[in-house]
Amino acid sequence: MAHDEFDVIVIGAGPAGENVASRVVRGGLTAAVVENRLAGGECSYWACIPSKTLLRPLALAAEVSRVPGMRLAAVDVDAVLRRRNEAISELDDTGQVGWIEGLPARFIRGWGRLTSSRSVAVRRPDGQELTLSARHAIVLATGSTPIIPDIPGLAAARPWTNREITGADVIPERLIIVGGGAVACEMAQAMRGHGARQVTVLARGSLLRRAEPFAGELLAETMLDAGIDVRLNAQVARVDRPEPGGEVTVHLADASCVEANEILVAAGRKAASAGLGLEAVGLTPGSWLNVDDSLRAVDCPGGCLYAVGDLNGRSLLTHMGKYQARVCGDVLVARARGTDDTALSLRDHAHAYGAPYVLFTDPQVCSVGLTEAGARARGLRLRAVEYDLAGLAGTYVLGDNVRGRAKIVVDEDRRVVVGATFVGPGTAELLHAATVAVTSGITLDQLWHAVPAFPTVSEVWLRMLEAYGL
Ligand SMILES: Cc1cc2nc3c(=O)[nH]c(=O)nc-3n(C[C@H](O)[C@H](O)[C@H](O)COP(=O)(O)OP(=O)(O)OC[C@H]3O[C@@H](n4cnc5c(N)ncnc54)[C@H](O)[C@@H]3O)c2cc1C
Numbered sequence: 001m002a003h004d005e006f007d008v009i010v011i012g013a014g015p016a017g018e019n020v021a022s023r024v025v026r027g028g029l030t031a032a033v034v035e036n037r038l039a040g041g042e043c044s045y046w047a048c049i050p051s052k053t054l055l056r057p058l059a060l061a062a063e064v065s066r067v068p069g070m071r072l073a074a075v076d077v078d079a080v081l082r083r084r085n086e087a088i089s090e091l092d093d094t095g096q097v098g099w100i101e102g103l104p105a106r107f108i109r110g111w112g113r114l115t116s117s118r119s120v121a122v123r124r125p126d127g128q129e130l131t132l133s134a135r136h137a138i139v140l141a142t143g144s145t146p147i148i149p150d151i152p153g154l155a156a157a158r159p160w161t162n163r164e165i166t167g168a169d170v171i172p173e174r175l176i177i178v179g180g181g182a183v184a185c186e187m188a189q190a191m192r193g194h195g196a197r198q199v200t201v202l203a204r205g206s207l208l209r210r211a212e213p214f215a216g217e218l219l220a221e222t223m224l225d226a227g228i229d230v231r232l233n234a235q236v237a238r239v240d241r242p243e244p245g246g247e248v249t250v251h252l253a254d255a256s257c258v259e260a261n262e263i264l265v266a267a268g269r270k271a272a273s274a275g276l277g278l279e280a281v282g283l284t285p286g287s288w289l290n291v292d293d294s295l296r297a298v299d300c301p302g303g304c305l306y307a308v309g310d311l312n313g314r315s316l317l318t319h320m321g322k323y324q325a326r327v328c329g330d331v332l333v334a335r336a337r338g339t340d341d342t343a344l345s346l347r348d349h350a351h352a353y354g355a356p357y358v359l360f361t362d363p364q365v366c367s368v369g370l371t372e373a374g375a376r377a378r379g380l381r382l383r384a385v386e387y388d389l390a391g392l393a394g395t396y397v398l399g400d401n402v403r404g405r406a407k408i409v410v411d412e413d414r415r416v417v418v419g420a421t422f423v424g425p426g427t428a429e430l431l432h433a434a435t436v437a438v439t440s441g442i443t444l445d446q447l448w449h450a451v452p453a454f455p456t457v458s459e460v461w462l463r464m465l466e467a468y469g470l
């Protein structure tokens with residue numbers, strides 16, 4: 001049995017794990033990265049990258065369709081799928097492994113398991129076991145896995161998850177989607193746009209329940225217009241699939257049923273913490289790993305266990321996992337050197353503001369900070385202002401019949417923006433200005449002097465400030 005020692009051991013080479021390794025090596029520490037599947041994680045192969053390459057041509061086609069005089073040839077689905085395959089490097093992680101080794105850090109393929117708060121056993125693909133020990137810290141970055149709701153017949157039907165849908169080589173002709181969140185909406189539009197004849201979305205409540213209500217409403221309207229059968233408040237009672245991979249029937253609580261040749265479950269995620277040896281450090285597998293703002297596991301004696309990315313449940317988003325990784329890596333360097341580890345950059349503050357996110361649907365749904373309901377729940381004295389994007393010259397220039405809406409939530413006591421939501425085509429690029437406003441605490445009176453250019457959609461900021469009373 002081989003034995004190696006490193007300053008920091010990272011388990012999981014998704015975007016979060018890779019970035020911890022990069023930061024600690026930059027700070028002069030040694031690192032090992034343990035990965036069971038592919039370096040690059042879920043994001044690179046079965047989530048962000050393939051889903052966005054499937055959606056991009058559809059967004060472009062929608063843009064073109066709104067400009068009179070423009071016509072796009074039919075989307076070549078085979079070419080789109082080939083580009084998707086290229087984007088996921090044909091499921092080959094040689095490039096990412098090379099990047100990790102070039103840091104330089106040691107890349108070890110295998111299943112990592114804690115054996116104590118400073119040691120990890122790695123089961124290599126050839127069955128050999130390797131023991132690693134950490135001088136300073138172990139960072140868990142094992143991500144999340146899809147929840148399969150406990151619905152009779154669902155697990156037995158072997159439903160698709162994000163893996164199969166983002167990697168599909170053939171677009172299912174008739175598809176049922178269980179869920180009404182980010183994956184359900186993006187993939188419903190992707191599959192319908194690439195030729196699925198029937199797509200049925202079964203959402204337990206409204207679409208995008210954590211967003212401002214108008215986001216789900218506008219998205220549902222566009223999906224219905226595109227021929228997607230969106231059923232809100234749907235209660236799935238039972239799933240039947242007599243033949244593996246064959247026709248599937250979903251029975252709803254109202255006694256109706258839907259038939260299709262494939263079913264996708266997009267009903268949220270759970271922590272990927274099973275088989276990780278959490279018992280060895282007194283933690284219980286299954287729940288999100290509770291961390292403090294330095295990303296250190298709070299309930300683990302010894303204080304040298306950290307968790308970044310999806311696994312800690314703070315924000316299930318790549319950019320937030322990478323941000324946590326930068327904070328965590330720099331904290332580890334400071335703590336290893338025994339220098340001050342309390343600087344502003346050495347804590348996760350973004351989580352408390354509310355993570356920025358963009359759904360690459362048509363219309364895009366972009367948000368940062370608190371929703372009005374979220375701000376109310378925190379007891380803030382607030383005022384919210386909304387504006388219809390159709391009223392802007394910048395929107396008119398983009399094309400006809402652009403549907404969209406923006407909203408800011410203002411903390412009245414501090415006169416600062418604590419939340420912003422933009423729904424509309426191309427609004428993704430409006431989001432970062434909102435993120436800067438929310439995190440910097442700039443007052444509305446200062447924002448008034450940030451003059452948006454004419455004729456851009458950014459003028460929505462001006463209109464919302466005017467609607468507020470400036
Ligand atoms: C369909 C879909 C689309 C998405 N689109 C976006 C998007 O557009 N933008 C965005 O910001 N987010 C998006 N997300 C979310 C994003 O994919 C995740 O937030 C991100 O992948 C989390 O990164 P991570 O490093 O924490 O975990 P992961 O990417 O899940 O990586 C964890 C890694 O750990 C490995 N691992 C697990 N256990 C072990 C073990 N015991 N030993 C060794 N290795 C192990 C896994 O094999 C995996 O490679 C999307 C998610 C889905 C499902």
Ligand SMILES: NC(=O)c1ccc[n+]([C@@H]2O[C@H](COP(=O)([O-])OP(=O)(O)OC[C@H]3O[C@@H](n4cnc5c(N)ncnc54)[C@H](O)[C@@H]3O)[C@@H](O)[C@H]2O)c1
Nearest residue numbers: 149179180181182183184202203204266267268316358359
């Ligand atoms: N563009 C992006 O940034 C992007 C895209 C996709 C996914 N993601 C990330 O991935 C995470 C996971 O996405 P997701 O869509 O799986 O989860 P989600 O939490 O966004 O949505 C899950 C949805 O499923 C519904 N649901 C749960 N059980 C159900 C049931 N039995 N019947 C019907 N509906 C049910 C919930 O009400 C909810 O609307 C997201 O939280 C997001 O952070 C991000």
